[in-house]
Each structure stands twice: as structure tokens, then as C-alpha cells.
Amino acid sequence: MxxxxxxxxxxxxxxxxxxxxxxxxxxxxxxxxMPPGAKLGLSNVVMMYAAGxxxxxxxxxxxxxxxxxxxxxxxxxxxxxxxxxxxLSTACAWAVLKKTRASFALTGICGAMAHNAGQxxxxxxxxxxxxxxxxxxxxxxxxxTGALTGxxxxxSLPQVERVSGFLVGKKx
Amino acid sequence: xxxRLFNPREWPVLLxxxxxxxxxxxxxxxxxxxxxxxxxxxxxxxxxxxLGGLKATETVEIEGENGVSLRVELSxxxxxxxxxxxxxxxxxxxxxxxxxxxxxxxxxxRIVLRLEGPKTGRKLDAETY
Amino acid sequence: xxxxxxxxxxPLGKRAILLGLVFAMVLAGLIIWQFLGREREYExxxxxxxxxxxxxxxxxxxxxxxAAAEAVQGIEELEREISWRRDGGVAHVNSQAGGxxxxxxxxxxxxxxxxxxxxxxxxxxxxxxxxxxMGLWDFANEPRLPEAGELAERMALVGWQEVELTGxxxxxxxxxxxxDLGAIGKGAACDMALGEYSRSxxxxxxIAVGGSVGLxxxxxxxxDWQVGVRDPEGSGSLGVLSLPGGFVSTSGSYxxxxxxxxxxxxxxxxxxxxxxxxxxLVSVTVWCPPGMDVKYPGALSDGLATACFVLGLEDGMxxxxxxxAEGIFITxxxxxxxxEGLEGxxxxxEGG
Numbered sequence: 098m099x100x101x102x103x104x105x106x107x108x109x110x111x112x113x114x115x116x117x118x119x120x121x122x123x124x125x126x127x128x129x130x131m132p133p134g135a136k137l138g139l140s141n142v143v144m145m146y147a148a149g150x151x152x153x154x155x156x157x158x159x160x161x162x163x164x165x166x167x168x169x170x171x172x173x174x175x176x177x178x179x180x181x182x183x184x185l186s187t188a189c190a191w192a193v194l195k196k197t198r199a200s201f202a203l204t205g206i207c208g209a210m211a212h213n214a215g216q217x218x219x220x221x222x223x224x225x226x227x228x229x230x231x232x233x234x235x236x237x238x239x240x241x242t243g244a245l246t247g248x249x250x251x252x253s254l255p256q257v258e259r260v261s262g263f264l265v266g267k268k269x
Numbered sequence: 270x271x272x273r274l275f276n277p278r279e280w281p282v283l284l285x286x287x288x289x290x291x292x293x294x295x296x297x298x299x300x301x302x303x304x305x306x307x308x309x310x311x312x313x314x315x316x317x318x319x320l321g322g323l324k325a326t327e328t329v330e331i332e333g334e335n336g337v338s339l340r341v342e343l344s345x346x347x348x349x350x351x352x353x354x355x356x357x358x359x360x361x362x363x364x365x366x367x368x369x370x371x372x373x374x375x376x377x378x379r380i381v382l383r384l385e386g387p388k389t390g391r392k393l394d395a396e397t398y
Numbered sequence: 399x400x401x402x403x404x405x406x407x408x409p410l411g412k413r414a415i416l417l418g419l420v421f422a423m424v425l426a427g428l429i430i431w432q433f434l435g436r437e438r439e440y441e442x443x444x445x446x447x448x449x450x451x452x453x454x455x456x457x458x459x460x461x462x463x464x465a466a467a468e469a470v471q472g473i474e475e476l477e478r479e480i481s482w483r484r485d486g487g488v489a490h491v492n493s494q495a496g497g498x499x500x501x502x503x504x505x506x507x508x509x510x511x512x513x514x515x516x517x518x519x520x521x522x523x524x525x526x527x528x529x530x531x532m533g534l535w536d537f538a539n540e541p542r543l544p545e546a547g548e549l550a551e552r553m554a555l556v557g558w559q560e561v562e563l564t565g566x567x568x569x570x571x572x573x574x575x576x577x578d579l580g581a582i583g584k585g586a587a588c589d590m591a592l593g594e595y596s597r598s599x600x601x602x603x604x605i606a607v608g609g610s611v612g613l614x615x616x617x618x619x620x621x622d623w624q625v626g627v628r629d630p631e632g633s634g635s636l637g638v639l640s641l642p643g644g645f646v647s648t649s650g651s652y653x654x655x656x657x658x659x660x661x662x663x664x665x666x667x668x669x670x671x672x673x674x675x676x677x678x679l680v681s682v683t684v685w686c687p688p689g690m691d692v693k694y695p696g697a698l699s700d701g702l703a704t705a706c707f708v709l710g711l712e713d714g715m716x717x718x719x720x721x722x723a724e725g726i727f728i729t730x731x732x733x734x735x736x737x738e739g740l741e742g743x744x745x746x747x748e749g750g
Contacts, residue, residue, distance in 0.1 A: 198272065202279075204272075236287075312443055357654070364631075370626060376450065393638065398648050
């Protein structure tokens with residue numbers, strides 16, 4: 098009983114975290130020294146954790162919620178880009194976490210690159226081939242931001258595990 | 270989840286990715302990619318053309334107001350007014366414009382040739398002349 | 399033991415719920431904030447003040463659209479008032495030259511007072527009474543080189559000292575004199591637009607009236623405004639100015655000119671000779687930074703650019719310093735001199 102309720106609570110908590118982070122990030126000024134459009138991807142930290150702890154279906158659902166939220170608040174283009182980027186990066190993070198023993202940094206980088214790839218795909222479809230010229234810049238940016246989000250996940254993991262361990266009822 | 274933050278064995282992977290991105294970047298930096306040339310007549314857009322994919326120079330004749338007509342040249346390097354029957358010829362003398370935010374204006378004909386960049390790229394907010 | 403464990407656990411459960419609640423509240427706040435404060439970028443282009451007017455305005459809907467339209471309307475009204483071609487205050491003054499004073503609107507009176515001061519401080523390098531001579535050269539329609547005799551006749555009718563401005567009423571000393579505010583009109587139009595922006599709820603805006611630029615508020619997304627400086631040699635931009643705000647205007651001999659008997663005659667006349675200024679410069683760009691103690695910094699930047707072009711490098715720099723304005727001077731030889739305040743703000747040939 099507790100496990101089921103705890104799982105629901107954890108999912109809700111993670112969903113709230115994802116939305117808060119993506120919102121906060123939308124309000125931050127562009128990063129100095131970074132190309133415009135490149136984000137830190139704080140919400141990706143949560144998505145990665147969700148992929149690892151909730152499993153693929155629930156994590157994907159979370160990505161859909163995030164995309165829907167972007168659709169409501171920032172319009173169709175941003176919503177489609179967020180949805181496509183979120184789904185791809187979540188799937189990628191899940192695969193890397195569950196099927197390989199890659200480091201946190203590499204996991205973060207894979208997630209960030211998948212996220213950007215998803216966004217560029219949508220932008221390509223909506224705005225034409227011009228956006229492809231921007232892709233290499235985003236790849237380079239995701240090397241930095243991905244390593245950083247991986248590091249954030251590593252640092253915050255013990256704390257998050259304590260809460261989720263309590264909610265879901267299993268020790269990490 | 271017993272994982273390390275960094276795994277030295279992964280460095281080659283990252284290096285290859287970074288290198289590939291840099292090469293891609295170098296190859297794609299040959300023209301004002303993602304830049305559009307816009308021609309306005311009396312405030313209405315009459316022509317909008319992506320410059321990035323142009324293989325050869327393209328010429329377009331534009332009929333303006335007050336009997337003014339001019340010829341616009343579009344290429345991957347940018348856009349210019351190459352010929353005009355307007356006595357002012359200010360737009361022609363502006364020369365090649367290659368950066369988003371730049372413009373060549375023909376006041377008598379009420380024609381504006383300007384470049385618009387991708388929203389994400391670095392661009393000018395205004396131009397003084 | 400059992401109760402202890404429960405006690406230790408329950409607060410943690412409550413804490414988790416509390417944490418969730420706090421997050422939910424923050425989230426709700428953010429959603430409301432986002433919906434109420436949704437910013438929009440609005441672009442409007444128009445022809446006014448004899449120029450191409452470009453505006454980009456940021457703000458909450460529907461403010462930007464309204465403010466941009468108001469600005470264009472304000473510029474059109476200003477043009478009516480200050481253009482000698484129209485039927486407003488200045489045209490009336492010209493038609494009454496040598497006669498009764500003409501009452502002007504408050505704002506035009508203040509604008510003219512500040513421009514009169516510039517005429518004086520620039521030792522007549524800018525002269526708002528150059529109308530008779532400008533008419534002779536006729537740069538707007540069919541420019542021609544005037545004969546020495548007729549030019550001397552018209553030059554006798556030029557002199558800002560003979561403008562009598564008391565309060566809002568203005569008169570020209572002799573019949574045949576006329577005001578020509580062409581050198582400051584575009585800058586004044588930028589002032590007018592920024593006035594409209596500040597009366598509205600607009601957050602940031604950039605306006606270009608011809609080559610005069612007004613920057614309002616903080617650029618959307620942070621950082622400085624990027625203003626391109628046209629290359630006098632005619633191939634797009636020479637460089638880029640990164641500015642926090644204020645007004646930028648440029649006077650260049652490349653803008654408008656004609657050739658006769660193998661000689662180039664450009665449109666920036668020296669009020670002291672009646673001929674195109676020959677100061678060794680091809681272009682002067684002036685920046686009036688935010689916070690200057692004048693009512694019309696835009697018009698000032700425009701007038702200063704013209705005055706500095708006529709004065710030349712050294713005297714021009716001195717004039718700018720006395721006003722606390724900054725500038726870029728480009729000589730015929732292609733040398734570029736910038737004032738101290740623009741160091742680190744001007745980047746040559748960057749971007750592309």
C-alpha cells in the first residue's frame with residue numbers, strides 16, 4: 098500500500114521538480130559565453146533520475162507532461178521542441194543508465210545531446226534546413242552542460258535517494 | 270548506482286564527438302547561413318529568400334513606387350541592389366549587405382532590402398548611417 | 399522502540415508532503431506570473447520623417463503594438479510641426495520671416511531652444527537657419543552646383559543669431575530667412591518615439607529613423623544593444639557598437655551626393671561657407687548615452703554628428719566632450735578615431 102502511494106508521490110514530486118526547473122531556466126538570462134538557445138538543462142537532471150528510478154514508461158510520461166506544459170506556456174514551437182527533446186533524452190538516459198555502466202558525466206552528455214537532437218529535428222521540420230548549421234554548436238555546448246548535469250545528479254543523488262527510499266520503501 | 274563521475278576510459282568517446290562537432294562547424298561556416306533576404310515595398314513584404322542554400326547569384330527585378338525599379342542580387346555572400354533607375358542611388362551605394370539587421374533603403378521607391386537572421390544567432394539590433 | 403521509529407518517520411513523511419506543497423505553490427506562482435507577464439516582440443516598419451522607420455518593441459500584450467503605432471503617429475505629428483515642407487509651426491515661422499513672432503507648441507519650443515544652444519556651442523557649425531542655402535543646392539530633388547553670386551545672396555540670409563526665441567514664440571529677423579531642421583529631424587523623431595515608449599508599459603524597444611537610432615530599456619535577454627555602423631566605403635557594416643541605451647546618429651558624406659565636372663559634392667553643407675564641408679572626415683557617429691541632462695538627446699546626437707562632421711576631428715572631439723557625448727570619427731584616409739567612452743564598446747568589422 099505504502100509502496101504504491103509512495104510511488105505516486107515520488108512521480109508527482111519529480112514532475113513538480115521538472116516543471117519548476119524548466120520554468121526557472123526559461124527565466125534565466127542567456128548563459129555568458131554560451132550560444133543562445135543552449136541551456137544548462139537542470140530539468141534534465143530530474144529526467145535522468147526519473148529514467149533511473151521510475152522506469153521508462155513513467156519517465157516518458159513525465160517528458161510528455163513537460164512538453165505539454167511548455168506548449169501551454171510558451172507556444173506551439175517551444176512545446177513541440179520540448180516534447181521531442183524530452184522524449185529523446187529520457188529514452189537515451191534510460192538506455193545508458195540501465196544498459197551500460199557509463200559514468201555520470203557521459204550519461205549527462207548523452208542526455209543533453211539527445212535533447213538537442215530532438216529539438217533540432219523539430220526546428221528542421223518547422224523552419225527548414227538553416228537550423229542544421231546550429232547543430233555543431235549545440236553538440237559542443239552539450240558536452241559542457243551534460244557533464245555539469247551529470248555532476249549535479251551525482252552530488253544530489255544521496256539526498257534524493259533518501260526521500261525516494263522512504264516513499265517507495267526500498268533502500269538504495 | 271555505483272558509478273563514477275568521470276571514467277578515464279570514456280575520454281576518447283568525448284574527444285571524437287568534440288572533434289566531429291568542430292569539423293562540422295568549420296565546414297558550415299562558409300556563408301551567412303540561416304539568413305533571409307527580405308524585400309519590402311511600402312511596408313509589405315514582396316520577397317523573402319533564404320540565402321544559405323543559394324548555389325549561384327540570383328537576380329530579381331523589383332518595381333517600386335514613383336516609377337522606380339531596381340535589380341536585387343542575392344547570393345550566399347549576401348544581398349545587394351545592383352542597379353536602379355532612381356536618381357538617388359543611395360540603396361545601390363550601400364553595397365553588399367551580409368549581416369542580419371543590415372538594410373539598403375530606396376526612399377523614392379519605398380523599397381527596403383534587408384537581412385533577417387535566425388532568432389538564435391548573433392544579430393544587429395539597429396544600424397546607424 | 400516502535401513508537402520512536404514511527405515518530406522519527408512521520409515527520410519525514412510530513413516533510414516530503416510539505417516539500418511537495420511548497421513546490422506546487424512555487425509552480426502555481428510561476429504559471430500565473432508567466433501568463434500575466436507573457437512578453438511579446440513586435441516589429442513595425444513605416445515611412446515617416448522622410449525616412450524608413452523600423453521599430454522592434456518588447457512588452458506584455460497588447461502594449462508593444464499600441465506603443466509602436468503611437469510612436470509612428472507621434473513622429474508624423476512632429477514632422478508636421480518641424481518640416482518646412484509641411485504646414486505646421488516651422489513652415490509658419492518661415493512664411494512669417496521678418497514679421498510677427500509665431501507661437502509654437504511647448505515641445506517644439508524646447509527642442510528649438512536646445513538646438514539653438516548647439517548652434518552657439520558649435521560656433522555655427524550647425525545652423526538651423528540654413529534653409530535658403532539648402533534650397534539652392536536642392537539635394538532632395540535635382541541637386542546642382544550654385545553660382546557664386548546667388549550663393550552669396552542666400553548666405554546673407556543665414557544666421558542663427560537672428561532667431562528670436564522667447565518662451566514658445568519664435569521669429570526670424572529678416573524676410574527670406576528660413577529654418578531647416580533636416581539635420582536634427584531624425585534624431586528628434588527617436589526622442590519622440592522613446593517618449594511614447596516611456597508613457598506606455600513597454601519594457602524595451604529599439605527605433606531607427608533612417609540612420610538615427612534610439613534604444614529604450616534593457617535589451618530582451620540581457621546584454622548590450624548591438625548597433626551596426628555603416629561602412630563609408632559602401633559594403634555593409636564597418637563595425638558594431640555595444641551600448642546599454644541612449645541615442646546614436648551618423649553624418650556621412652557618402653549618404654547623398656552628386657558629381658559635377660568630376661568633383662563630388664555631398665549634402666553636409668558648412669554653414670560658414672555655404673559649400674559642402676571639407677574637414678577631412680567622411681563620417682561621424684555620435685552616441686548620447688542615457689542620463690544626459692537634455693530633453694532631446696536624440697536630436698542632440700543628430701545635430702552633434704552634423705556639427706562634428708563640419709568641425710573636423712579635433713574641434714569635433716572637443717565639442718563632444720563638452721556635452722559628455724561619445725563618437726567615432728572616420729577620416730578620408732580611412733583612419734578611425736573613437737572617444738574614450740567608446741573604448742571597449744566598438745568592435746571593428748566583427749560578426750558576419
